[in-house]
Amino acid sequence: MSLESVIIVGGGMAGFTTAKELRSRGFDGQLAIVDPEGLPYDRPPLSKDYLLGNRSGDQILLSAAAWFEEQGVDVVTGRAVALRPDDGVVVLEDGRELAGDRIVLAxxxxxxxxxIPGGSLDSVLELRSRADADRLRGLLRPGIRLAIIGAGLIGAETASSALTLGADVTLIDPIDPPLVPAVGPELAGRLHRMHTDRGIGLVTGIPTAITVDDAGHHIVMDTGGTIDADLVLVGIGIVPETALAASAGLDIDNGTLVDEHQRTSHPRVYAVGDSSRTRRADGTLLRRAEHWEHAMNTGTTAAASLLGQDLPAHGASWFWSDRHGVHVEGVGSMVGEGSVVVRERDGVPLASFRLDPDGYMGGCAAIDGGLTVRAARRIIDRRILVDPAQLADPDIDLKKLAR
Ligand SMILES: Cc1cc2nc3c(=O)[nH]c(=O)nc-3n(C[C@H](O)[C@H](O)[C@H](O)COP(=O)(O)OP(=O)(O)OC[C@H]3O[C@@H](n4cnc5c(N)ncnc54)[C@H](O)[C@@H]3O)c2cc1C
Structure with missing residues (x-):
């Protein structure tokens, strides 16, 4: 079938990148992005600069409105509620129907x-969209007691930003320290201690109920105690949005299943970003990624694939996070067999490297070590064997080992 029109459902980083890459790779057919939130915007600032008020709504747009006009990309404000993949039709909540040769779910x-009881109260906050960030920002003020359930990447970033805005923050997590799978135990410990060093209360335990009354919210803990707070934010990860894929009978398993071309189980439908999960040709399911660069990469792959072009090579996965004035990055995976080498200075861990049992690097994470992570990425992607003693030495520039 010729490719004359593509409908992208979802205008986050993955959907936006698919559209941008389709155009930059020469697609001149009809292109539409459907999203109830209108113009695509970037999510990482929602817990950082946008929440702090340092960047405006316009400043987090992935492109200005003029770009969409110039590129002939229609932004349809609306929510898709069903797909008829055999006809290439996307049905919107208001009854409109859009038809395309291909549909990309993003x-x-x-x-x-x-x-838990009280976990879905209207007053219990979450942070996924710009509206969520606006709501939280409108409630935060100096002295307000904010309890954040979940001290992962978003919980920790939000704790840091709320503290800067003067809130009295308590972070609750069942694990001490959290984030070991992302950055390894040494860096996770250092990052977690930064919270207490800056005056954030840390509570290890599992909430069993949330109640609310005139005095505020009360979080009942499995340890028996209760945490009182004016505001409660839950940051315990995401659930992939697969309702549309389900409505079309596509294969789903904690994400819409796609092959390495981002094709779903229906030949007219592709899926990208946080909602998609790769199933290899041999049936192996990869871990579903929930990071910005992965969203971008899958959008690029989908565009190349839709146009019948060679698939781009992306290399080891990468993420970053910012809190308490430090920048954290990770590449590859810190989870797996083998050994971990820690690079320290004066007893302070700066970077961790996971070496596979065969000695090749499988993952790296660093605090304020962007260049180290960039070199590690090259070492991982090119399978360069490096000496663990040199990895551990903070005076050795990793770039030299990556040559
Ligand atoms: C607060 C926050 C901070 C983050 N910080 C970082 C960070 O520092 N580093 C990092 O690597 N990653 C970070 N991330 C993760 C990163 O933002 C995501 O991985 C990325 O946004 C995923 O892009 P996506 O396009 O797949 O999904 P999304 O960005 O979630 O976009 C999906 C879009 O689909 C739309 N949609 C859903 N259902 C429908 C429907 N039925 N019809 C039409 N439209 C629909 C939604 O409205 C949404 O706009 C952060 C995420 C958040 C929320």
């Missing part, structure tokens, strides 16, 4: 709800 994820 629906991202919804904040995971806390499955």
């Amino acid at each position: 629906t991202g994820g919804a904040a995971r709800r806390l499955d």
